[in-house]
Amino acid sequence: MDDRKKRIDDLYKNNQEARSSLDALLENFGEKLYIRTKDMQSDFEDIVQYNIYLQEIAESNAAIGKIEEKNRRFRELEDAIEAAEQENKEREKEIAVIYRKLGKALLENSLYDDYTSLFKEQADALTAKLESLESRIGEIENKEGGNVFSWIGKNAQGLVLKSFLSKAQESQEQLYLNAGERYSRRDSVSYDETVSEILAELERFREISRSSADALAVLKDEKRIISAGFGIDGNPQKQIQNIKTQLLKIREELRALYRNFGAQAAGINEDIKPERKYFIDTIVTAEDGEVIGRAVKINQSIAENDKAISRLKASLAVDDEKAKIEKYKKAIEDKKSRITDLENDIDDLEQSVRESETAIQELQKQL
Secondary structure, eight states, X not given: OOHHHHXXXXXXXXXXXXXXXXXXXXXXXXXXXXXXXXXXXXXXHHHHHXXXXXXXXXXXXXXXHHHHHHHHHHHHHHHHHHHHHHHHHHHHHHHHHHHHHHHHHHHTOGGGHHHHHHHHHHHHHHHHHHHHHHHHHHHXXXXXXXXXXXXXXXXXXXXXXXXXXXXXXXXXXXXXXXXXXXXXXXXXXXXXXXXXXXXXXXXXXXXXXXXXXXHHHHHHHHHHHHHHHHHHHOOHHHHHHHHHHHHHHHHHHHHHHHHHHHHHHHTSOOOOOHHHHHHHHHHOOGGGHHHHHHHHHHHHHHXXXXXXXXXXHHHXXXXXXXXXXXXXXXXXXXXXXXXXXXXXXXXXXXXXXXXXXXXXXXXXXXX
């Protein structure tokens, strides 16, 4: 590779690093200058735009905060609703236990025969069936002796009976539950202390269940309202991403303002009006001299590198043009040489034509 090309690459790299450093320096400097204008009265367009950008950034961050808070609350509500619904399921199981306990107490107490007569026949049938199954299972389990086949048969029969027993027990429990639940919803006065205690216990659980249901309804209403808001405005994550995308654009435009203001204050951008220069002079302090000096030095370095790059490119271009000229000259010489050869060929062909014509004339004399 030509050394000049390597030098150009090096200068480009140096300028890239220098511009990055200069941009960072001017951005920081420009931001400080804008901050100093906070309490100043000014109608310069860039300062007005600077304040607009700050307001938009603050509003965007506040909007993101609200969306995140709503999203956090929505997740809290989901967890709370799930926990409340699980508690309700557990409480329903506990109430079902009380219903069964109440139904059993009612069926076992003759004071409630008028009510339990609806269930008595089924209850007695289930009790008899359970006693019969338990007795038969006991007989099989206590039966001794026999060969392996009788043992297998005994076990199989025992499993079948236990299955019947389990189903019968479930039916009995369901009967108790139905009897207890139905009685608990009657407007009646209890005559038995045990039943009264069960009813009181049931009422406590029902009150807890009602309070829990009310609280759950409040949570679901709040979740529904938030969800409806998300439905109108869109997915919260998408909302946040859209705002952040807009924030990136605003911050990039804000950085451009900073760089331009810093360049003006450092004297790098000389195309400014007198009133602008006077305004900048009122906010630039002696402490800014070091920053301005560094900025000017970096900018001069970039300008010198640009000039060096231009000179090197011009030098390479001159060499390219010279090479083209040499190439064109060689092509001309080649074509001229070909023309000379073609002209010689033409002369030879013309001489051949003349010789053929002379031969024809001589031959014609013999005719």
